[in-house]
Amino acid sequence: MAGGAAGAATSDVRTAGNRHLPGADLRRRKRVARLPRVLRAEAAPVSGAWLEAADFTLDAQGCIHSWSSAAQRVYGYGAGEVVGQHFSLLYAEDGIAEAERLLVAARQQGFCSEIVQRLRRDRALVTMQARVVAYARSEGGLAGYAEIDLPLLQADPGRVDVAADRLIRLAAHELRAPLGVVLGALTLLGLQMEDAGIQPTHGPVAELLNLAQDELRQMDDLLGGILDSWRTKQAELAVRAETCDLREIVEAGLRPILMLRRRVQVEAPSQPLPLHGDPVRLRQVVRNLLANAVKYSPSGSPILLRVQDLGDVLRVSVEDRGIGIDHADLERIFERHYRGRLQPDLDPGGMGIGLYVCRTIVEAHGGRIWAENGLEAGACVVFELPRLPGVLEL
């Protein structure tokens, strides 16, 4: 769709001696973006594609504060129509949450750059590369945001991204929800059989019930992995810090593993371990590490979970008596989608995302995570978190 206009603009750009349109700095990009005006006097873009950066500013509430003439040309709204209105008017009806998410991301990181779908005044959807920077007042507090949007000329990858995002969220939500219901219903069925005097823990019926539950849990793990993988790719694993107790977090992370009837030996101080961190995400770290230990060690073998107070840092380690980690893989297993080298008959399968997510979360807390092979056979994964509030950034 962009062929005609982009082609015309590119030849114009070349005469200006700028061959690196996408990489040009903002000032240069603006200059480049203005070039097609020369053309506009006597011609119009062939396909409706354009090469202008729409810039506008928002106040702290997300309402449009200023609106450039380029923004007017790109989106079709005049300044009088939009100034004072919340900028979610640039989104389709279901996009208000998405608009908020963009601002939250900009607030948390200071800036954000995302591919978004926006709605023009003529109700046409356009795919934009949106860059948002948050501004603070000199006396503190949020002043507002500046945003510059460039149309995505390579429309296809952008479309795929937006479409994939929708699809993945849909899959994660629409598939996991019924999965949870079925899992619950099966558990209940087992309990009701028990009530009726049928032994659901032994015999062929129990075997089938357990099989169905195990398979469902595996499906859920995979879906969770897909969602985590996507979120980390979108740099969207938000971390929200508050004062919490590491012992409680570890306990909560441990609970679902105990349901798998695995023996976990816990060594932890008896007093609370206060920490500035995100309890939901940290619980996910503990859960992922324990799930790995379960996955890569024989079913009867013990797992050791140790929590230590080292003064400035708190340390958690998970050790198993399993197959251990190839020395060459000790660092690489924390890479995205990297999976250790395993003999096929020992490989329980997976997406190679669990430890990557753990590293992302631990590092966002200013901590570190590493793997070693235990004193006895098996692997040991350790993470440390600073007690003082770290830099919470992803």
Add this chain to the structure above:
Amino acid sequence: MRILVVDDSAGIGLVLTRYFERADHLCEHLLDAAAALQRLESPPLPDVVLVDLVMPGMSGREFVTEMRRRPGMRELPVVLLSGYAANTDDLPPAGSYHAVLGKPFDLQELSAVLVAATSQSARRRL
């Protein structure tokens, strides 16, 4: 124990209701948060509220925030059910709830969390 479940999934509601009934609890399930707020205006009050975070209309976060503003509900134990699409931004302010359970949760895990949330010490900590 009297339990109020607020979740837009009828399936989750049914499974939880049957599960709690089996343990001789009284369980009420409502499909949306606005209706739940209205329900809380008249006695008998539940001993614990289980709330889904992501719901159409009023979200779990809005529900808990609004509920805590009402007299007599500052200490009512709340356990959040966080599903699939939930992010940390969906959580209500720290200290306004007792626990968050990821979906799909194990029913036995849920029981353990409910017992912990309704204990006196947990109430006082809020």
